[in-house]
Amino acid sequence: MAEFLQTVETSLAVGALYALIALGYTMVYGILKFINFAHSDIVVLGAWISLRIATEVLPKLGIDPRAAPWWAGGAVLLASMAACSIIGFVIERTCYKPLRRAPRLNVLITAIGVSLLLQNLGQLDLFFGTQPARMPSLLPNTPLVQWEFGTEGASRRLVIGLVDVVIFLTAGTLMVLLELLVYRSKLGAAMRAVSFNTETASLMGINVDRIVSLTFMIGSALAAAAGFLYAMKYPGLNQPAHTIWVLLGLKAFVAAVIGGIGNVRGAVIGGFVIAAVEQFGAFYISSNYRDFYVFVLLILMLLVRPTGLLGSTVKVKV
Amino acid sequence: MPSNAAHSPIVLREADALRPPRGHALLRGIGPLLIGVAIAAVMQWGVGPFVGTYVARILLDVGIAIILAVSLNIVNGLAGQFSLGHAGFSALGGYAAGSITYYGSLILWNSSVKHGGPFGAGEWLFVAACLTGGLVAAGAGFIVGLPALRLRGDYLAIATLGFGEIVRVMLQQTGDVIYSARALEQATVNDFFPPPLGGSLGFSGIPTYTSLFWVYLFCAVTIVVAQRLKFSAAGRAMVSIREDEIAAQAMGVNITKWKVRAFVISAFFAGVAGALFAHESGVIISPGDAGFQRSIEIVIMVVLGGKGSITGVLLAAAILSTLPEFLRDFAQYRMIIYALLLIGMMLLRPQGLFGNHEIWDYFKRRRKSSS
Numbered sequence: 001m002a003e004f005l006q007t008v009e010t011s012l013a014v015g016a017l018y019a020l021i022a023l024g025y026t027m028v029y030g031i032l033k034f035i036n037f038a039h040s041d042i043v044v045l046g047a048w049i050s051l052r053i054a055t056e057v058l059p060k061l062g063i064d065p066r067a068a069p070w071w072a073g074g075a076v077l078l079a080s081m082a083a084c085s086i087i088g089f090v091i092e093r094t095c096y097k098p099l100r101r102a103p104r105l106n107v108l109i110t111a112i113g114v115s116l117l118l119q120n121l122g123q124l125d126l127f128f129g130t131q132p133a134r135m136p137s138l139l140p141n142t143p144l145v146q147w148e149f150g151t152e153g154a155s156r157r158l159v160i161g162l163v164d165v166v167i168f169l170t171a172g173t174l175m176v177l178l179e180l181l182v183y184r185s186k187l188g189a190a191m192r193a194v195s196f197n198t199e200t201a202s203l204m205g206i207n208v209d210r211i212v213s214l215t216f217m218i219g220s221a222l223a224a225a226a227g228f229l230y231a232m233k234y235p236g237l238n239q240p241a242h243t244i245w246v247l248l249g250l251k252a253f254v255a256a257v258i259g260g261i262g263n264v265r266g267a268v269i270g271g272f273v274i275a276a277v278e279q280f281g282a283f284y285i286s287s288n289y290r291d292f293y294v295f296v297l298l299i300l301m302l303l304v305r306p307t308g309l310l311g312s313t314v315k316v317k318v
Numbered sequence: 319m320p321s322n323a324a325h326s327p328i329v330l331r332e333a334d335a336l337r338p339p340r341g342h343a344l345l346r347g348i349g350p351l352l353i354g355v356a357i358a359a360v361m362q363w364g365v366g367p368f369v370g371t372y373v374a375r376i377l378l379d380v381g382i383a384i385i386l387a388v389s390l391n392i393v394n395g396l397a398g399q400f401s402l403g404h405a406g407f408s409a410l411g412g413y414a415a416g417s418i419t420y421y422g423s424l425i426l427w428n429s430s431v432k433h434g435g436p437f438g439a440g441e442w443l444f445v446a447a448c449l450t451g452g453l454v455a456a457g458a459g460f461i462v463g464l465p466a467l468r469l470r471g472d473y474l475a476i477a478t479l480g481f482g483e484i485v486r487v488m489l490q491q492t493g494d495v496i497y498s499a500r501a502l503e504q505a506t507v508n509d510f511f512p513p514p515l516g517g518s519l520g521f522s523g524i525p526t527y528t529s530l531f532w533v534y535l536f537c538a539v540t541i542v543v544a545q546r547l548k549f550s551a552a553g554r555a556m557v558s559i560r561e562d563e564i565a566a567q568a569m570g571v572n573i574t575k576w577k578v579r580a581f582v583i584s585a586f587f588a589g590v591a592g593a594l595f596a597h598e599s600g601v602i603i604s605p606g607d608a609g610f611q612r613s614i615e616i617v618i619m620v621v622l623g624g625k626g627s628i629t630g631v632l633l634a635a636a637i638l639s640t641l642p643e644f645l646r647d648f649a650q651y652r653m654i655i656y657a658l659l660l661i662g663m664m665l666l667r668p669q670g671l672f673g674n675h676e677i678w679d680y681f682k683r684r685r686k687s688s689s
Contacts, residue, residue, distance in 0.1 A: 035472060098665050104472075105400060106668045109621050112614055113660035120653035243609075250483065250610065257476055292487040295480040302477045303465050 002149035002158045007283045011276040013164040013233065016171035019271025020226035021252030023178060023264060024219030030195040030262035031215050034104050037111040038091065040249020041118035042084055042220045044240045046227025048128045050080040051135045051237055065136035073138035077170070077228045081221040088220025092213055122240030132242075135235040139163055167229045174225055175268055178218070182264050191215060195262065226252075247291060251278070254298045260311025269309060273297075350545070354538020362531035374530060378598055380639050381533035382591050385540045387619035387635035388628060389587030392544055394617070395625035396553060397580035398560025400471065403462070403478030404588050405612035406485040407455040411589020412596035412603045413489065413515055415451030416524040419444055419597065420495075421502065423525055428499040432525045444527035448536070448593040455589025456582045463581035467574060482613050489605035490518040497523070520604030521596070528597040536594060540587045544628050547583070556580050557626075622663055624670030629677040634670070 021043055028036040053076050054065045063072055095114050099107045122128045145160040182188040193201040194211045202208045230248070231237055238244050255274040259266025274294055281293035301308065366374050390404045420430050422443055427433045433440030466477040492515035496502050515521050547553040555576045558566035567573050596603045606612070615638075623634030645652040663670075672680075 033472075035475070095661055095665070099668070102664075102668050105621065105625075106664050108475075109618065110661055110664040112618070113657050113664065116653060117657035117661065120657060124650060124654075243606075246611065250479075253476075254480070257473075261472075288491055289487060292484060295483045295487070298480040299466075299477055299484070302469055302473055302480075306469055306473050 002147070003283065005147075005158045007279050008276075009158070009160055009164060011272065011279040013167045014279065015272035015275030016168050017226050017230055017233075017271075018252045018255045018274050019268040020171050020174065020222050020229070021249065022256040022259065022267035022271045023175070024223045025253050025256040026259070026261055026264060026267040027191075027215050027219045029256070030264075031191065031198075031212055032096070032107070034107040034111065035253070036219075037108070037249075038114040038118060039219065039223060040245055040252070041115050041122075041240070042088060042223040043227040043230070043249060043252075044122065044245045045087060045118065046080050046084050046224030047135075047231040047237055048122065048227075048240060049083050049224070050076050050228040050231055051133060052128075053079050054136050054138060055133075065138065068136075068138045070139075073166075073232075076138065077225060080228050081224045084224030084227075085217040085221040088216040088223075089213055092216040096216075097209065097212075119241040128240050130239045132236055132238050135231040135237055137232070137235060139166060139232060163232050167233060170225065170229060174222060178222070178264065181218075187211075187214070251291070251294050254294055257298060258301050258308055260308030263308070263310045263312075266308055266310035273309075350542045351538060354542065355535060358531045358534035358538060361534045362529055366530045375599075376640055376643055377530060378528060378533050378594075380636050381530070381537045382595050382598075383616075383619065383635040383639040384537050384632050385533075385587055385591040385594070386616045387623065387631045388537075388540050388544050389584045389591070390616050391620050391623075391626070391628065391631045392547065392556075392587075393580045393584040394620050395627070395631070396544075396548060396560065397556040397577055398625075399467065399577060399580065400475040400617075401478045401581070401584075402475045402610060402613045402617065403480075403482040403485075404584070404616045405610075406478075406482035406608045407459055407585040407588040408592035408595070408612075409485060409489065409603065409605070409608035410458050410592065411451035411455040412592030412607065413451075413521060414454035414589070415444075415447040415593030416521050416596040416603060417513075417515060418447040418450055419527065420521075420524050422447070424496075424499045424502050430523050430525055432527060436529075440525070441527060444525075444597060445532070447597075448532070448590050451593035451596075452586040452589040455592065456586035459582045459585025460578065463578045463585075464574075467577040467581065479610055479613070482608055482610055486605045486608040489515065489608060492517050495521060495523055516604075518605055520602040522602045524596050524603070526597060526599040528594050528599070533594055536587075536590050540590075541628060541632065543583070543587075548626075548628065552576070552579070560626075618660060622660075622670055624672040624674065626674040627670070627672040627676055630670060630672030630675075633672075633677070 021039070024039045024042070025036060028034070028039070054068075054072075057079075058065045058068065058072060058076070063069065065072070091114055095110050096107060099110060123130050139162055141161045141163045143159045143161050144165060145158065147158040149158065180188075182191060190201070190206045190211050191214070193204065193206055194208055198208055201211075251274055252271065255270035256267045257270070258273055259268065259270025274297070277293050277297050278290055282290045285293075305311075361377065365377070369377070386404065386408060390401065393399050393401050419440075423430045423433055423440065426443075427440075433443075435441075462478070462481050466474060466481070469477055491512055493509070493512045494514060495516045496505055496509060496514045547556075555566070555571045558569065558571050559573055559576055563573055592603075592607070595601060595607075619635045619638050620631050622638065623629075623631030641656065642652055645655055648655070
């Protein structure tokens, strides 16, 4: 029972991270219909920028990152989100905008190019270097809840840490804000209109370029938030081009596909589903095959219902 | 057309007149292949000994990259199916071939090092292993292709990406390599589950057999097959799928059949390339070879060369696999330059170096415009 609840708890925290990243994939796909392979690198940027702010900017402001006040984490999060949304904007304007009418494969290749560029720029000593670094813990990971099950020691204990709760709440808040923006605001209506049919939307007086840029900025900000929260949970940050980041991005992407790519709510559901499959598989079957479960689920989903859980099928007209 | 039926015999006769003579068609396939064998021989004995091991090594990598890119071009450029799992097929072929030569050598000759001289017994075992590697990859292509090819566009790309990652994880979970002939004799059934292919450290100890001759011979075969396919009825069927699936279906093209065939042929050569790579000197194949990043490198070659252009892809494969060597002095900036080239290329020349044309099309056009 304790193991089960503990796995559920981890799944919720990790799932929130996946969902945040998946939202960026799904929003870009919804509007521009291409897989933004550079998105996982924005997550990396978010994590590393937060680390740099925490280790270099905070001390200059007279705040010790190891004993930071409670709002320091929030400030770092917001700064990193702002920085990444600007980067997302610049990338969209310089690399993707000129390709608006090009075949989608070309945009995809450009995205791969951008991804390679970000990874390798990040590896320069000027930016983050090739060595792993440790994120200072801005939050003390105090256990909020400790339940003992039985008397057999640590393995039968359920611990809910502060970091997991903060991850879940922060991600949850961002997702609710996004939900309100997309489904309850005029701007969101414009976004959905562009996603539904770009040309008609532009005929209706929607500035498509602005909506696309905005989508990239929101997606990048969410990715940065995910990067920050990831660094809170796993403080040993790998260098920007490490496979672990690529896998994180790929799994979040799988989450977006499973939820129904292009669908904002689907991405959130997909994120939690992927995390649950991964964590339960790792705990109850074998942790060696962690990535295997996710990709098998992907293939099964594509075979049974290629449009994902919440995706809608578009009839092809001849 | 009121009297269509009356005209049909004449039309048929005209079609017969247009069809090239049978012997000629045979020559078209065999001729270039003979040239290929000659090129391979020249590479091995004319170029190889004079350029030194470093350049020879680069030439090997170029040849293997050409096989990978030209074979991906069959499924990607010709049939228009976007696959991101090519490295997965290649790695499967490499592991299959490597296990045949490694364990085969242990059983036959009690040692895993290269056996016999040029065209000796060991070399033929290697060729058989390469072909088996290709067949294993082709089998995987069939198994993956049949269900996955119902998917269109991006979804197929995602599914093949997932396939490559699954291959990578599976290869990571294989057991330790059995190191000697004696250990192999004493091995119990348990030692073969999971198969002893080296796990995440990679499959080391595969004998070195890959030479310029074999690489460029397989290269020639791949290019001839791709070229003959492009201008055959089968190739036309594939191109029709690329251009418009619904229209192709309406014209009686069995979409799934041709997609799967393109996939299988392409996977076969990817497997052969993987086998050649596995037997290169100093190479230890590892699960990472199946991963998504390797697949992307091959896709980039195809896109830069121009989808559907065999010579373009050939050139792009050659350039992209030698470029890192030229940029070696700026190791830190190498990949940055590479990435910028890629983005710049997509922005400035989105159809690739040659688009859908071959190199000689440009000479022909120039001649026509000058006359």
